[in-house]
Amino acid sequence: MRERSIKREVKPMKAMNNVSSKKELVNKGAWTSEEDQKLAEVIEIHGAKRWKIIAAKAGLNRCGKSCRLRWLNYLRPNIKRGNISDQEEDLILRLHKLLGNRWSLIAGRLPGRTDNEIKNYWNSHLSKKMKQKEKQSGVATREGCNINGQQNRVEEKANVERMSEEENTSKGVDDSEINFDVDEFFDFSNESPLNFEWVTKFLEMDQGWSDIL
C-alpha cells in the first residue's frame, strides 16, 4: 500500500488489550508507553535474559514471550525502523533466495533490522514483486516452491549442506569429518554490514548446482 510517513501511535486495542480471562490475568494486545518504560527499566537492571523473571519484575501482566518480542522488535537500542533501502532490499532478496524463510538468519545480516520487520516486508512487498517477476519471465523460480513451507525449508537446508560439501570436497576434506552447523555458518557478527561479496560467491555456487541438477 502507500507509504505511511508517520508511524502510528500505539493505542490499546479494543478487544486485545483486555485481560484475556479471569483465570490467567494475562495482558495481551498493543503495548502502552508506560509498559514500554517499565520493561526497559527492568531490562536495564537485569539484562535481556530470563524473560519470565523480567515480566514479573516489571509488574506487567504480560508473559515472558510477549516481553521478549516487544524488546527485540521495538525497544532494543539501535533498531532501524522503516525506509528499507534498495541495498537492503537487494540483500533480502538474495538472502531469501539462498536461505528461504529463515528470517532470523536474514535479519542477522541486516544490522538494526528485526526478523519480524523483514518477514513483514517480504510478505507485503517482496513476495508480490517476486510473483510479478515470475509472471513476466514465465519461468518457475525456486520462489514458486515456497507454497509448501516445510518442503521449502528442507530444500534450503539441503542447499546449505550442498554448499558445505562442495567446499569440503574442493579442500579434500573427508566426509566423516564434516560437522556443519548452518547457524554457525551464517554467523556474520564479525563481518562488516552489507558486504555482498560472500552472497555473490554463493549465488554463483548455487547456479552451479542448478546446472548439475
Added chain:
DNA sequence: AAGGTAGGCAACCGCCACACG
C-alpha cells in the same frame, strides 16, 4: 461525507530445540 477495501504492521500462537535438574 461516508462506507468499503486493501495493505501494513504489531503482536499472538504453536511448535521445536535446548538446558537443567
Added chain:
DNA sequence: TCGTGTGGCGGTTGCCTACCT
C-alpha cells in the same frame, strides 16, 4: 534418560489507516 521450563522462530491474525468509490 526423562520430564519440565524457557527461549527462539516462523506462520498467522486482526486492528489501524490511507485510498477508492
